[in-house]
Amino acid sequence: MANLTRADVEHVAHLARLGLAEDELARLEGQLNHILDQYAVLAQLDTEGIPPTAQTIELENILREDVVRPSLPAEQILAQAPERIGEYFVVPPILGEHGN
Amino acid sequence: MSNLTDLTRLHGHEMAGGLRAGEFSARDLADAHLASIHATDGPLHAWVFVDEEACRQQADEADARLAVARREGAASVEELPDLLGLPVALKDLVVTRGQPSTAGSKILEGWLSPYDAHIAEKLRQAGAVFPGKTNMDEFAMGSSTEHSAWGPTANPWDLERVPGGSSGGSAAAVAAFHAPLGIGTDTGGSIRQPAALTGTVGLKPTYGRVSRYGIVAFASSLDQIGPFGRDVRDTAMLMATIAGRDERDSTSAPTPVPDYPKKLAHGDDEAAAVLRGVRLGLPKQYFVKGMEPGVEARVREAVAALAAAGAEIVDVDLPHTDYGLATYYIIAPAEASANLARYDGVRYGHAVREDGADYIADYLATRGTGFGAEVKRRIMLGTYALSAGYYDAYYLKAQKVRTLIKSDFDRAFERVDAIVAPTSPTVAFRFGARLADPVAMYLSDACTLPVNVAGLPGLSVPCGLSEGLPVGLQLIGRPWDELRLFQLGRAYEATTADAAWRSLEPRDMGLLSDPRTPTAVDRAAAVRAAA
Numbered sequence A: 001m002a003n004l005t006r007a008d009v010e011h012v013a014h015l016a017r018l019g020l021a022e023d024e025l026a027r028l029e030g031q032l033n034h035i036l037d038q039y040a041v042l043a044q045l046d047t048e049g050i051p052p053t054a055q056t057i058e059l060e061n062i063l064r065e066d067v068v069r070p071s072l073p074a075e076q077i078l079a080q081a082p083e084r085i086g087e088y089f090v091v092p093p094i095l096g097e098h099g100n
Numbered sequence B: 001m002s003n004l005t006d007l008t009r010l011h012g013h014e015m016a017g018g019l020r021a022g023e024f025s026a027r028d029l030a031d032a033h034l035a036s037i038h039a040t041d042g043p044l045h046a047w048v049f050v051d052e053e054a055c056r057q058q059a060d061e062a063d064a065r066l067a068v069a070r071r072e073g074a075a076s077v078e079e080l081p082d083l084l085g086l087p088v089a090l091k092d093l094v095v096t097r098g099q100p101s102t103a104g105s106k107i108l109e110g111w112l113s114p115y116d117a118h119i120a121e122k123l124r125q126a127g128a129v130f131p132g133k134t135n136m137d138e139f140a141m142g143s144s145t146e147h148s149a150w151g152p153t154a155n156p157w158d159l160e161r162v163p164g165g166s167s168g169g170s171a172a173a174v175a176a177f178h179a180p181l182g183i184g185t186d187t188g189g190s191i192r193q194p195a196a197l198t199g200t201v202g203l204k205p206t207y208g209r210v211s212r213y214g215i216v217a218f219a220s221s222l223d224q225i226g227p228f229g230r231d232v233r234d235t236a237m238l239m240a241t242i243a244g245r246d247e248r249d250s251t252s253a254p255t256p257v258p259d260y261p262k263k264l265a266h267g268d269d270e271a272a273a274v275l276r277g278v279r280l281g282l283p284k285q286y287f288v289k290g291m292e293p294g295v296e297a298r299v300r301e302a303v304a305a306l307a308a309a310g311a312e313i314v315d316v317d318l319p320h321t322d323y324g325l326a327t328y329y330i331i332a333p334a335e336a337s338a339n340l341a342r343y344d345g346v347r348y349g350h351a352v353r354e355d356g357a358d359y360i361a362d363y364l365a366t367r368g369t370g371f372g373a374e375v376k377r378r379i380m381l382g383t384y385a386l387s388a389g390y391y392d393a394y395y396l397k398a399q400k401v402r403t404l405i406k407s408d409f410d411r412a413f414e415r416v417d418a419i420v421a422p423t424s425p426t427v428a429f430r431f432g433a434r435l436a437d438p439v440a441m442y443l444s445d446a447c448t449l450p451v452n453v454a455g456l457p458g459l460s461v462p463c464g465l466s467e468g469l470p471v472g473l474q475l476i477g478r479p480w481d482e483l484r485l486f487q488l489g490r491a492y493e494a495t496t497a498d499a500a501w502r503s504l505e506p507r508d509m510g511l512l513s514d515p516r517t518p519t520a521v522d523r524a525a526a527v528r529a530a531a
Helices: A006-015 A022-044 A074-078 B004-008 B012-020 B026-044 B052-072 B074-078 B118-125 B168-175 B192-198 B232-242 B268-275 B293-308 B321-342 B359-370 B373-386 B392-412 B438-445 B449-453 B482-495 B520-530
Strands: B047-050 B088-091 B132-134 B181-186 B201-204 B224-229 B279-283 B312-316 B418-422 B458-466 B469-476
Touching (some): A022 B321, A022 B392, B012 B026, B012 B052, B012 B232, B026 B520, B168 B224, B181 B232, B232 B482, B293 B312, B321 B373, B321 B392, B321 B449, B469 B482
Parallel strands (some): B088 B132, B279 B418
Antiparallel strands (some): B047 B132, B201 B458, B418 B469
């Protein structure tokens, strides 16, 4: 049986940068444990010496010439920003009074 | 043909023929399909965005190309692309320039793409016409289209049931004659399962066959884009247009793409002839616990029909099938948790700014309010599986089991040319039936997700009805062997061409056109409340 605690759920939510309400955390604690229990079947399999598969097609070292090509106009990209100043995206302050 | 409704009932290749013969115009086709969407999409809710003006403009451009070709002569008309003037329903995660694509998520609400996806470019070059974007489970995570931020889509066979998912909008749109063709994506069954549940044809191509450039990412080692149609020939026509190498997706393969529709026999006898001497594997592990007897009966009848037409049916063993679910539900959420880290409320999309708070508070609030429950669940699972101390036990272990699942298929394909199996263990289920238990929802894809884990192509074709609802037959092939799947699917159509169920329209088409029918959103709420 998986035994993810409420504190574990809160820690993972923080790592994932998900702000979750009390009822969401409570529900997720039960659901994640139930899902993790399904994963337990894998432990029964002996995978000693079995190489991992990260991708299924045998393509490797795909290279292309390093040439300058047109990119999307900056104005089009900046126009989608929730907050901008001139040619800059506004990001939350990470230094000073509230940063760390 | 003057009745516009009748135009929507044609198959795509018939539309192509009619356009070339001058029986109707691309504008007629666009108007007919837009009228059909307008009249019936309230109760169906297959679409989350419709752009009538852009659609009609594309249709007019197609008519102009036709006119030029006609002036040049028969040879030029012959060379026109198959899809010229044909409406194609795009899943809401295919980006198109200047239009929204939300991937079914509030976090992308209001975003307009500054560019076209690779397949959107290919489809435009072929002269296809885009009515708009179709509904889907948020970020393609789900098997019912109930996890859309914009409300659920109904199944045209029974408006109290789901169309499957995550590409449920495209499947429902094609089934309900809103478009002859549709685009979906399949990470664990999201094309094949909705195809099965709506009585349409759907292909999940080999991983690497279609460029993922411009497709909102879910799980990058599993995601593939693929076509829906109402028959195999149309589906093959769409696949031939979107497949092929694109240097903007380094996982898209340089493997040559056959001219699928040209290599498919049109006559039934000729089409069925490919079955003679073909060896088809039947894996006992795919007749899973909880499979409905009616579904199993239809699939076994279909296998018998293939055998009667000359195919040799061989039992094959895929012993690691039962581990597919756990393997998939580690790998896919892990990759999703990394892919979805980009939604930070800084460069685009939904953003919440908590003025004066710790900078992390902005991210927490943006992502906490922008993502829906299923997406949060998967991000949590993936983050946990990749976190310090658990990587070896979960992610690495799953990747090793992935090797074993792939080896099962490799061994089977030494003995057989393709594998036949059910697509979904059940017919379409009622709204809400699997919402309370995520694991029950995940089991909807038990027969499809091993195919993604192994990177193989899989085709779902309709094989009759159980309790009046469609059942899908799944054909699984060797890597890059989509052509054989199309040939086998076409052969199955040919051997069952006279079956009574083939001439049936979706059972609730009448209700869809009745203005008194409640919207899909209201109906789903009522079904859930009554349960």
